[in-house]
Amino acid sequence: AQTVTQSQPEMSVQEAETVTLSCTYDTSxxxxxxxxxxxxxxxxxxxxxxxxxxxQQNATENRxxxxxxxxxxxxxxxxxxSQLGDTAMYFCALEDSNYQLIWGAGTKLxxxx
Amino acid sequence: xxxxxxxxKFQVLKTGQSMTLQCAQDMNHEYMSWYRQDPGxxxxxxxxxxxxxxxxxxxVPNGYNVSRSTTEDFPLRLLSAAPSQTSVYFCASSLxxxxxxxxxxxxxxxx
Numbered sequence: 001a002q003t004v005t006q007s008q009p010e011m012s013v014q015e016a017e018t019v020t021l022s023c024t025y026d027t028s029x030x031x032x033x034x035x036x037x038x039x040x041x042x043x044x045x046x047x048x049x050x051x052x053x054x055x056q057q058n059a060t061e062n063r064x065x066x067x068x069x070x071x072x073x074x075x076x077x078x079x080x081x082s083q084l085g086d087t088a089m090y091f092c093a094l095e096d097s098n099y100q101l102i103w104g105a106g107t108k109l110x111x112x113x
Numbered sequence: 114x115x116x117x118x119x120x121x122k123f124q125v126l127k128t129g130q131s132m133t134l135q136c137a138q139d140m141n142h143e144y145m146s147w148y149r150q151d152p153g154x155x156x157x158x159x160x161x162x163x164x165x166x167x168x169x170x171x172x173v174p175n176g177y178n179v180s181r182s183t184t185e186d187f188p189l190r191l192l193s194a195a196p197s198q199t200s201v202y203f204c205a206s207s208l209x210x211x212x213x214x215x216x217x218x219x220x221x222x223x224x
Contacts, residue, residue: 042217043220044218045203099213100146103154105153
């Protein structure tokens with residue numbers, strides 16, 4: 001069975017600091033996608049960043065970057081220069097070959113002013 | 114291009130009542146799915162469809178029915194609502210792997 005694990009239920013950092021959220025996963029598939037989604041209090045699911053498993057280069061989107069370690073099945077999210085608007089729940093998810101998403105339990109991130 | 118729309122945004126049901134959550138997309142996506150999100154948990158797949166006329170069960174299908182008569186619409190039916198179905202429901206659609214678009218969610222409370 002495929003699983004996604006987020007071991008940090010909650011994190012908090014000061015504004016402008018860098019924070020890293022952890023995610024590990026397990027899958028037997030050779031090609032898959034990994035995602036980080038942000039869910040603010042509005043509960044809308046917002047795609048933050050996406051990584052294709054066959055690409056060795058780590059994905060980057062502005063202040064957001066990932067550290068993808070395929071052999072270790074690790075997919076962490078780094079947020080640089082954190083902003084108050086980054087406060088939200090963050091979910092790690094794995095998409096299998098059937099388009100199905102398997103989700104972690106989420107990390108609540110609080111950015112303090 | 115409205116993306117993925119869901120109605121209603123909020124709903125309160127009494128135990129035993131039935132209702133349909135609506136989901137529509139205007140992007141001509143073949144793949145559509147329904148998830149539920151319970152407090153403190155990630156999303157769990159209820160049902161999904163890979164095209165009109167084709168549906169299949171996900172991780173937590175009991176108590177829910179779906180149908181896919183058109184590419185655009187994928188309604189989720191609660192047959193006899195139970196308090197355990199109190200949750201936030203998300204609909205998603207996709208054309209290609211790695212690109213899933215989510216609706217705004219429906220918050221359902223069953224008393």
